[in-house]
Amino acid sequence: MINRAQTQHIKNVLSVATQMGAANITDDNTLIHKSWTRCVNDYGLDPSHLRAPNIVTSDILREHQEQIEEFMLVARVGMEQMYKRVSGLDYVLLLTDSKGIAVDYIGNEARSRELKQAGLYLGAEWSEQSAGTCGVGTCLVEQTALTCHQGDHFDPTHIPLTCSAAPLFDPEGKFLAVLDMSALTSPMSKESQHLALHLTVMYAQMIEDANFLRHFDDRWILRLGTAWGLVEVSGEIMLAFDDDGVVVGANTGGRQLFRRRDGLAGNEPVGRLVSELFNLSADDLWRLVRANGAGDRSVVTRESNKMFYASVAMPRRRKPAALVNAVPADGGQLLEHTSYPILDRLAGDDKAMRRLLEQAKRLLNRKLNILIHGETGTGKEVIAKALHESSVRAGKPFVAVNCGAIPESLIESELFGYTAGSFTGGRSKGMKGLILQSDGGTLFLDEIGDMPLHLQTRLLRVLSEKEVLPLGADKPVALDLTVVAASHRDLRNLINAGSFREDLYYRLCGATLHLPSLRDRTDKRYLIEKVLAEEAELLNIEAGISSEAMLQMLCFGWPGNIRQLRNVLRFALAVTDGNMIMPSDLPQEFGDQFTHQGGRADVAEEAAEVSVEGKGGEECDMEQLLASLMRNKWNVTKTSDELGFCRATLYRYMKKFSIVPPNQR
Numbered sequence: 001m002i003n004r005a006q007t008q009h010i011k012n013v014l015s016v017a018t019q020m021g022a023a024n025i026t027d028d029n030t031l032i033h034k035s036w037t038r039c040v041n042d043y044g045l046d047p048s049h050l051r052a053p054n055i056v057t058s059d060i061l062r063e064h065q066e067q068i069e070e071f072m073l074v075a076r077v078g079m080e081q082m083y084k085r086v087s088g089l090d091y092v093l094l095l096t097d098s099k100g101i102a103v104d105y106i107g108n109e110a111r112s113r114e115l116k117q118a119g120l121y122l123g124a125e126w127s128e129q130s131a132g133t134c135g136v137g138t139c140l141v142e143q144t145a146l147t148c149h150q151g152d153h154f155d156p157t158h159i160p161l162t163c164s165a166a167p168l169f170d171p172e173g174k175f176l177a178v179l180d181m182s183a184l185t186s187p188m189s190k191e192s193q194h195l196a197l198h199l200t201v202m203y204a205q206m207i208e209d210a211n212f213l214r215h216f217d218d219r220w221i222l223r224l225g226t227a228w229g230l231v232e233v234s235g236e237i238m239l240a241f242d243d244d245g246v247v248v249g250a251n252t253g254g255r256q257l258f259r260r261r262d263g264l265a266g267n268e269p270v271g272r273l274v275s276e277l278f279n280l281s282a283d284d285l286w287r288l289v290r291a292n293g294a295g296d297r298s299v300v301t302r303e304s305n306k307m308f309y310a311s312v313a314m315p316r317r318r319k320p321a322a323l324v325n326a327v328p329a330d331g332g333q334l335l336e337h338t339s340y341p342i343l344d345r346l347a348g349d350d351k352a353m354r355r356l357l358e359q360a361k362r363l364l365n366r367k368l369n370i371l372i373h374g375e376t377g378t379g380k381e382v383i384a385k386a387l388h389e390s391s392v393r394a395g396k397p398f399v400a401v402n403c404g405a406i407p408e409s410l411i412e413s414e415l416f417g418y419t420a421g422s423f424t425g426g427r428s429k430g431m432k433g434l435i436l437q438s439d440g441g442t443l444f445l446d447e448i449g450d451m452p453l454h455l456q457t458r459l460l461r462v463l464s465e466k467e468v469l470p471l472g473a474d475k476p477v478a479l480d481l482t483v484v485a486a487s488h489r490d491l492r493n494l495i496n497a498g499s500f501r502e503d504l505y506y507r508l509c510g511a512t513l514h515l516p517s518l519r520d521r522t523d524k525r526y527l528i529e530k531v532l533a534e535e536a537e538l539l540n541i542e543a544g545i546s547s548e549a550m551l552q553m554l555c556f557g558w559p560g561n562i563r564q565l566r567n568v569l570r571f572a573l574a575v576t577d578g579n580m581i582m583p584s585d586l587p588q589e590f591g592d593q594f595t596h597q598g599g600r601a602d603v604a605e606e607a608a609e610v611s612v613e614g615k616g617g618e619e620c621d622m623e624q625l626l627a628s629l630m631r632n633k634w635n636v637t638k639t640s641d642e643l644g645f646c647r648a649t650l651y652r653y654m655k656k657f658s659i660v661p662p663n664q665r
């Protein structure tokens with residue numbers, strides 16, 4: 001039902017959109033009126049057709065999140081800081097991607113129903129084409145910061161809202177995302193939102209610059225500013241340059257400084273020498289590195305003669321050989337690249353695992369909850385513990401809880417604890433729950449999908465309020481909690497089935513790690529050798545594995561993943577006669593899945609030592625062949641292409657090496 005104010009709004013929108021061509025709109029509200037015109041004339045939207053917010057499905061949302069996953073980690077830190085400044089004022093923060101989908105959100109959980117109804121929620125689509133004129137959508141088109149206040153909105157249902165939005169660009173200057181601060185209600189005057197817009201622009205710049213510095217953490221950074229004392233921390237203008245003094249990146253301020261006045265492309269700082277852009281020789285750059293807050297820091301742009309103060313920071317991540325020698329002894333300490341041996345040891349050369357571990361390293365010491373997905377036995381708890389031990393929380397407790405293993409009737413008291421006498425059968429002095437036991441450290445919640453719904457609600461409260469209320473207590477206890485949750489089930493299916501809270505899911509998945517199953521990993525040999533060494537050490541023996549037993553293990557499907565691998569090796573070490581594991585030491589199913597030529601074990605062993613040649617003359621041994629087959633999911637055409645054989649040759653060698661595809665076993 002359209003009310004009077006809405007009817008008036010619709011008339012207003014239509015009169016602006018139909019009377020004015022976009023070109024000749026010049027009043028105060030230029031951006032908004034241009035957008036109304038676009039909505040009616042270009043997208044065919046009708047303001048009298050009221051639209052409910054479009055919230056995309058969790059699958060689609062995840063696809064959008066994955067596209068800017070790394071950026072979201074940086075943005076989240078900025079959003080949390082920004083939210084602290086406005087909490088209590090009923091603002092909501094949205095981060096949308098370049099398509100206008102809200103990929104991250106921070107808002108008042110208590111008002112989540114109203115916020116969802118208004119579209120101020122995770123997964124909401126705020127492009128102009130979908131929602132009409134709005135903070136995010138119009139910022140996406142105009143690529144500038146703006147406030148879309150109440151009646152500025154196109155859709156009459158959005159009239160109560162106020163939205164201030166600022167664009168975010170990636171280190172290459174590509175439009176990446178929008179940061180938006182919105183409220184369901186606000187004072188009438190648009191001026192009341194000046195501060196909101198200012199804050200949004202400020203945090204957008206901070207997020208963009210943090211992302212820029214992360215992206216170029218192996219490069220030299222030249223900062224320019226107009227305040228002498230602030231230039232070391234100011235991100236107004238930043239240029240990243242390489243060891244030869246060539247600019248490899250510029251932040252938005254840096255690109256604007258060199259933008260041509262006529263707006264045409266060109267004059268990009270990237271690719272040019274720092275000394276071409278400023279009156280700075282290589283010696284001057286070193287002087288700025290050493291300046292350490294003192295001395296002359298003024299620089300002038302060569303083309304436009306603008307004066308700035310400058311500082312230069314060394315690469316944070318690596319030690320570039322050429323420059324280490326060039327930087328004088330008092331040129332400051334280079335930061336060593338920190339390695340994380342506990343995480344690094346979890347994988348060999350499997351690409352998916354190496355990517356995952358790099359991602360895990362970037363998550364360290366961020367106040368983020370992490371969700372780990374993976375089949376049973378893939379090492380979810382192992383990686384959770386490695387994350388804990390590699391972080392600053394290493395000295396604090398790591399408390400692991402298997403939500404699926406504790407009887408439902410006990411989970412509540414185990415997790416939240418209880419006061420003396422609060423329930424029959426409890427300890428007389430009460431009990432500190434597992435959540436409180438993990439204060440300052442990490443709480444690992446395994447099989448989180450098995451947590452009963454009413455406890456999910458309590459856990460959500462603990463996570464959002466950072467305090468826990470033990471059973472029977474009248475005062476909550478504050479705590480510093482980091483949760484790593486794991487599940488072998490797809491939690492989104494549980495959400496769709498109504499057995500898992502969506503809001504808890506988003507609280508838990510500050511970042512998601514997907515562990516590959518063992519059969520898909522290309523570093524099986526590394527894992528086999530590692531687990532064998534660990535098991536042998538426990539028995540205080542030296543142990544090896546014969547090439548045929550290794551081959552059988554490499555070919556096995558491992559439905560129980562690394563846990564099964566450990567059990568198999570433990571079994572083999574227990575039954576083997578000597579210190580060398582032979583095929584006969586492996587459980588029966590290993591022999592069954594592996595067809596020997598003529599049933600003779602020695603054929604495979606012999607084959608393992610044979611090398612075959614590709615048509616290009618390159619050597620290829622049995623293991624390479626096997627690895628390639630597995631990499632290509634046993635697709636013979638792809639494998640033969642990769643190795644440079646014809647298919648017939650590949651089949652011949654598979655036969656020779658007794659390699660049987662899984663579907664023929």
Ligand SMILES: Nc1ncnc2c1ncn2[C@@H]1O[C@H](COP(=O)(O)OP(=O)(O)OP(=O)(O)O)[C@@H](O)[C@H]1O
Binds near residue numbers: 486562
């Ligand atoms: N990278 C690894 N290196 C050596 N051993 C590992 C590795 N990952 C896992 N394991 C071993 O595999 C077994 C299972 O690991 P873990 O309990 O972490 O798996 P999970 O995915 O949490 O299993 P579940 O889903 O059943 O709880 C353990 O014995 C662990 O030591």
